[in-house]
Amino acid sequence: xxxxxxxxSPLTTQDAETLVDAARAAAEAAGVTVAITVLDAGGHLxxxxxxxxxxLIAGETSTxxxxxxxxxxxxxxxxxxxxxxxxxFHTLPTALDRPLLFIAGGVxxxxxxxxxxAIGVGGGAPEQDHGFASAAVEALARR
Numbered sequence: 001x002x003x004x005x006x007x008x009s010p011l012t013t014q015d016a017e018t019l020v021d022a023a024r025a026a027a028e029a030a031g032v033t034v035a036i037t038v039l040d041a042g043g044h045l046x047x048x049x050x051x052x053x054x055x056l057i058a059g060e061t062s063t064x065x066x067x068x069x070x071x072x073x074x075x076x077x078x079x080x081x082x083x084x085x086x087x088x089f090h091t092l093p094t095a096l097d098r099p100l101l102f103i104a105g106g107v108x109x110x111x112x113x114x115x116x117x118a119i120g121v122g123g124g125a126p127e128q129d130h131g132f133a134s135a136a137v138e139a140l141a142r143r
Contacts, residue, residue, distance in 0.1 A: 008116060009116070011038070019038050023119065026136070033054040034121050034122060035049065037066045039063075043070055051123070062129075067118070070117065075108070076120075105130050107134055
C-alpha cells in the first residue's frame with residue numbers, strides 16, 4: 001500500500017509580499033537599488049518590484065534568476081561553476097529555449113522540504129543579490 005503524498009501549502013501572494021518586503025529592506029540597508037521577482041511553483045509571477053533607481057535590466061535578471069532557481073531547485077549561486085566549460089551543466093544555458101540565468105541572486109522557496117516557488121533579485125553585485133534573496137527566504141521561514 002502506498003503512502004499518500006503530504007499536502008504542502010502553496011506560496012501565497014501574502015508570502016510573496018513578505019519575500020519582496022524582506023529583500024527590499026535588506027537591499028535598502030545595504031544602499032543598493034534592486035528588482036525582485038517572486039514565482040510560484042508553476043513558474044507564474046506572484047510579485048514583482050523594481051526600485052525607481054534600479055537599472056532597467058535588473059527586472060529581467062531578477063526574473064531569470066528566480067526561474068532558474070525554481071527549475072533546478074537550487075540557489076543560482078550554487079550553479080555558477082556548473083555552467084563553466086567542463087561543468088556538469090555547461091551546455092544547459094544554450095540547450096533550452098528558456099530564460100535561465102546562472103548568476104547569483106536566485107533562491108528556491110521550500111515548505112516542509114517541498115519546492116513551492118522562488119525569488120530572484122537583480123541590481124546589486126551577484127553576492128549582494130544572493131544575500132538579499134536569502135534574507136527574504138529566511139524572513140518567510142520565521143513568519
